[in-house]
Amino acid sequence: xxxxxxxxxxxxxxxxxxxxxxxxxxxxxxxxxxxxxxxxxxxxxxxxxxxxxxxxxxxxxxxxxxxxxxxxxxxxxxxxxxxxxxxxxxxxxxxxxxxxxxxxxxxxxxxxxxxxxxxxxxxxxxxxxxxxxxxxxxxxxxxxxxxxxxxxxxxxxxxxxxxxxxxxxxxxxxxxxxxxxxxxxxxxxxxxxxxxxxxxxxxxxxxxxxxxxxxxxxxxxxxxxxxxxxxxxxxxxxxxxxxxxxxxxxxxxxxxxxxxxxxxxxxxxxxxxxxxxxxxxxxxxxxxxxxxxxxxxxxxxxxxxxxxxxxxxxxxxxxxxxxxxxxxxxxxxxxxxxxxxxxxxxxxxxxxxxxxxxxxxxxxxxxxxxxxxxxxxxxxxxxxxxxxx
Ligand code: GDP
Ligand code: MN
Numbered sequence: 001x002x003x004x005x006x007x008x009x010x011x012x013x014x015x016x017x018x019x020x021x022x023x024x025x026x027x028x029x030x031x032x033x034x035x036x037x038x039x040x041x042x043x044x045x046x047x048x049x050x051x052x053x054x055x056x057x058x059x060x061x062x063x064x065x066x067x068x069x070x071x072x073x074x075x076x077x078x079x080x081x082x083x084x085x086x087x088x089x090x091x092x093x094x095x096x097x098x099x100x101x102x103x104x105x106x107x108x109x110x111x112x113x114x115x116x117x118x119x120x121x122x123x124x125x126x127x128x129x130x131x132x133x134x135x136x137x138x139x140x141x142x143x144x145x146x147x148x149x150x151x152x153x154x155x156x157x158x159x160x161x162x163x164x165x166x167x168x169x170x171x172x173x174x175x176x177x178x179x180x181x182x183x184x185x186x187x188x189x190x191x192x193x194x195x196x197x198x199x200x201x202x203x204x205x206x207x208x209x210x211x212x213x214x215x216x217x218x219x220x221x222x223x224x225x226x227x228x229x230x231x232x233x234x235x236x237x238x239x240x241x242x243x244x245x246x247x248x249x250x251x252x253x254x255x256x257x258x259x260x261x262x263x264x265x266x267x268x269x270x271x272x273x274x275x276x277x278x279x280x281x282x283x284x285x286x287x288x289x290x291x292x293x294x295x296x297x298x299x300x301x302x303x304x305x306x307x308x309x310x311x312x313x314x315x316x317x318x319x320x321x322x323x324x325x326x327x328x329x330x331x332x333x334x335x336x337x338x339x340x341x342x343x344x345x346x347x348x349x350x351x352x353x354x355x356x357x358x359x360x361x362x363x364x365x366x367x368x369x370x371x372x373x374x375x376x377x378x379x380x381x382x383x384x385x386x387x388x389x
Contacts, residue, residue, distance in 0.1 A: 011197050011220040013060040013225045014235045017100045019217035022194070023201070026186035029213045033102030036261040039083040052104040055082040059094040062135055062218070067091045072104050105215055110134055110149075110203030111176065113184060115191045117198075118284035123151040124191070126158065126184065128170040132203035146170075158188040180204075194232070195225030214228035236238040244310045251303050253290060259286025262386050263308035263346075265301075267292050267331075278375055284285040287314045294325040302335025302341065309344055316347050316386035318378060323354025332360035336367050347385035351378035 020030045033049065035058060036042045057069030064070050069091050073079035079101065102245030110133030110214060111171045118125040129147045131139045139146055140388045148169035150162055163184050167177040191199040198220040205215045254269070254362060258276075262284045266272040269291050276286045288311065292304050308314055321331045331352060339348075349370045352360045364371065372378035372386065 012223050013233070014232070015058040015060070015098075016056065016217055017058060017101075019219040019237050020100075020214065022190055023186060023214055023217050026190055028183060028186045028201075028217075029211070030217070031102040031105055031213060031215070033100060033117050033178045035098050035100050036083070037087075037098050039087065040082045042083035042099060042101050043076045043080040046073065046076040049101070049103050053079050053101050054104045055079055055086055056100040056102070057086050057089060057091055057096040057101055059091050059096055061092040061094055064091055065133075069096060092352045095149055102135065104204050105213060106208040107203075107205050107215070108208050108210075109173070109176070109206040110215070111172065111206070112139070112171075112200075112202045113180070113187055113204050114198065114200035114202065115152075115187055115196070116200075118151065121151050124154070125166070126150045126152060126162075126166060126188070128166040128172070128180075128184070130171050131207075136200070136202065152188075157192075158184060173206070176206050176212060177208045183212060183214070190219065194219065194229060195222045196220060197222050213269060219341060244307065247310060248290070248307045251307060253300075253304060253307055254293065255307060256289040257311065258286050259313075260286050260287045261313045261315040262382050263287045263290070263311065263314040263317040264320070265290045265292060265304050265308060265317065267294060267296055267326045269323060271320060271322055275379075278379040279318065279382060282376075282379040282383045284379070284386060292326075295333060296326050296334070297373065298308075298330055298334030298337055300332050302338035305335070305338040306342055309342060309346065314346060315389045316349065316382050318382035319348065319350040319352065320375065320378065321350070321352045321354070323357060323360070326354070328352045328354055328360030329363060331358040332363035335369065336363060339367055339369075347389070349378050349382040349385060351375060 017035045024030050034045055036045055052074045054072050057064050069086055069089060071082035073082045074351055083099055086099055110130035112129040114127050115124055127147050127149050129139055131146050148166045150166055152158060163181050167180050189200050196219055200218040201214045205213050224234050242257045245255060245257050262279055264272060264275050264286050266275050272289055272291045279286050288308060288309060290304055292300050308317055321328060349372055351372045370381055372381050
């Protein structure tokens with residue numbers, strides 16, 4: 001199994017144009033341009049720029065290029081046509097409502113630079129690659145040797161000799177090696193100043209003139225640190241909510257959608273976080289974080305199951321309930337009631353311990369639920385059940 005440097009935690013994503021605004025404040029060269037919401041505005045911006053432009057979908061998803069969400073336009077007419085094609089487009093389940101219109105870059109080479117948290121190493125890690133323009137996960141999977149990596153000491157930050165070392169190891173040409181320092185420093189400063197879990201410029205473009213420019217920018221911010229960044233509130237408001245998250249919040253549930261296929265329901269944030277970790281350790285990928293809280297009644301449990309199943313990726317559900325204030329038999333009743341109503345064949349594994357656990361287990365013994373005695377056993381069974389589908 002490859003190492004995954006992307007942490008699972010709640011992150012706030014911002015759009016490319018917003019990330020570029022931040023990078024620009026740190027002195028990073030970016031193409032000139034602005035965001036637009038309709039084709040007429042796109043045409044106007046293209047006319048103002050007076051050169052070929054690139055029209056780029058602004059959605060919280062990578063791989064927009066591949067999905068047809070990025071088009072180069074030589075004339076304002078073409079820009080308008082590109083906007084008509086891209087606006088309203090669906091990219092990975094997200095509707096494009098705005099586009100960034102920028103002066104097109106004369107691309108000679110595309111590189112990757114990024115910083116993220118390597119939880120296993122308990123360090124931030126900088127990555128530089130000559131293979132930019134495609135998603136770094138693809139490079140990491142196919143040709144990991146083409147990514148130069150370096151763990152950072154939090155007390156020292158990113159030092160000049162480390163920058164030279166990274167550029168050398170990545171095999172960058174002379175022009176890029178000379179110019180990359182300020183980009184990596186800005187990347188590091190943005191990453192630390194904004195409490196990012198990821199900061200990435202991909203591609204960092206070497207132009208025909210031999211200059212470096214950030215053609216794309218991505219920043220994910222740790223939600224827990226948002227109170228320290230009031231300037232980001234404007235971005236958060238503009239953020240499109242995941243539909244399932246929005247529905248969960250209307251139902252009063254503490255739910256965060258993740259990328260995997262194993263639905264997680266537990267009581268208490270710490271317990272749910274631990275459950276995510278244990279599922280990952282067993283080789284599974286959690287589909288969500290859902291904390292039903294203390295003292296959850298049967299109805300809340302029913303709502304929780306229903307919400308988790310709104311995600312079509314879910315292939316298995318893992319209940320991890322510790323009965324303290326929450327009574328295990330209440331939760332069990334909720335599960336049984338939910339299964340009568342929801343009618344799903346998604347396998348469910350339950351680890352229920354604590355107050356009234358005997359009673360709870362008895363209630364569940366008549367259901368289709370797969371019981372598990374320990375956390376590890378439950379995780380193993382949940383991963384196996386999801387794989388079996
Ligand atoms: P992503 O696919 O969502 O990561 O979007 P990017 O902004 O990284 O763009 C994807 C690809 O589109 C880049 O790797 C480039 O090959 C291409 N692209 C982006 N901007 C320009 C541009 O200004 N000019 C040209 N010729 N290609 C561009
Ligand atoms: Mn990109």
